[in-house]
Amino acid sequence: MAGSSRSIVDRSYTEVRRADQSSDVGPETVRLSDLRSEAAYVLLGDPGLGKSTAFTSEQEAQADMSIMIDARDFLVANPGRRQGWRNKTLFIDGLDEVRAGSSDARSALDRIRGQLEALDCPKFRISCREADWLGDNDRYRLEFVSQSSKLRVLRLEPLTDGQIEQILEDHPSVSDPGTFIESARERGVGGLLANPQTLNMLADVVGGGMQWPESRRGTFDQACRVMAREHNQEHEIGGRPPPLDELLQAAGHLCA
Structure with missing residues (x-):
């Protein structure tokens, strides 16, 4: 589940x-x-x-x-x-x-x-x-x-902007949903906002726009780790995914 x-x-x-x-x-x-x-x-x-x-x-x-x-x-x-x-x-x-x-x-x-x-x-x-x-x-x-x-x-369907704001308003680490959304999009990780799971994970990691990585590359690295992690135990056990770093390295080669 x-x-x-x-x-x-x-x-x-x-x-x-x-x-x-x-x-x-x-x-x-x-x-x-x-x-x-x-x-x-x-x-x-x-x-x-x-x-x-x-x-x-x-x-x-x-x-x-x-x-x-x-x-x-x-x-x-x-x-x-x-x-x-x-x-x-x-x-x-x-x-x-x-x-x-x-x-x-x-x-x-x-x-x-x-x-x-x-x-x-x-x-x-x-x-x-x-x-x-x-x-x-x-x-x-x-x-x-x-x-x-x-x-x-x-x-x-993915979350709308209004739904994203509604979720962030209830998130304990986000004091300003509008600033958080703007910061995510400026750093090129706006795609993570439309999924409730990755949205909450991103909010957990960076808080209310106050703990974003200093560089765009750092933001992308953090975002990739959020997306690549398998959060479903049944898939993790049944599919036996490779270690996270190996998965990210393989994805990097494919996108090179």
């Missing part, structure tokens, strides 16, 4: 179309609260963008009518002993985590589908890192176990 921001903000989601659908019309923006009657959907997003936070918020809003569970725990659950799940909405968090380190990315999803089938196909929502989502292939397989034979795929 990915990390989340300290502050809960109202996020934006856009619908991901099938590969064969027309792109003449722009993507539709939706709210998760408007999709509570849907049989099934998948929520995609980059690491640290807030997928788990979004699921937690939605699950809590539906209280006793829903269950939140890590994908890994869902795979070992005994459907015969989970009769109460059959009439509830299941929030299955972290498809990417059970795919980490696997030689066949399809097998984890097939096991999830088997569990859903054994529960008589209750309503479900699944979160996944976008890089680990297999597109329409995954979509078609999940439609097979959807009550409606349909599946909506959503993308969690």
Whole structure:
């Protein structure tokens, strides 16, 4: 399960179309609260963008009518002993985590589908890192176990400027969000602001714009270390990433 921001903000989601659908019309923006009657959907997003936070918020809003569970725990659950799940909405968090380190990315999803089938196909929502989502292939397989034979795929969008300010206003180390944002962009690391996890990490490291590295190079080095670090234990164990310095050195060679 990915990390989340300290502050809960109202996020934006856009619908991901099938590969064969027309792109003449722009993507539709939706709210998760408007999709509570849907049989099934998948929520995609980059690491640290807030997928788990979004699921937690939605699950809590539906209280006793829903269950939140890590994908890994869902795979070992005994459907015969989970009769109460059959009439509830299941929030299955972290498809990417059970795919980490696997030689066949399809097998984890097939096991999830088997569990859903054994529960008589209750309503479900699944979160996944976008890089680990297999597109329409995954979509078609999940439609097979959807009550409606349909599946909506959503993308969690990066933070807007207003959302960035809202999070920084609640951060204990940042006294002036506007100055912090301006300083980050002046130093060329504005891209880190749009992700709640890297935003909070940057704020933790430099404080309220008072502890920025003296040089632009120092800022970039610090930013690269923030971005390169794996914060998800399941990915760290399953994927066995190389040491941070080796990863940064390899990235430097690729960009040279």
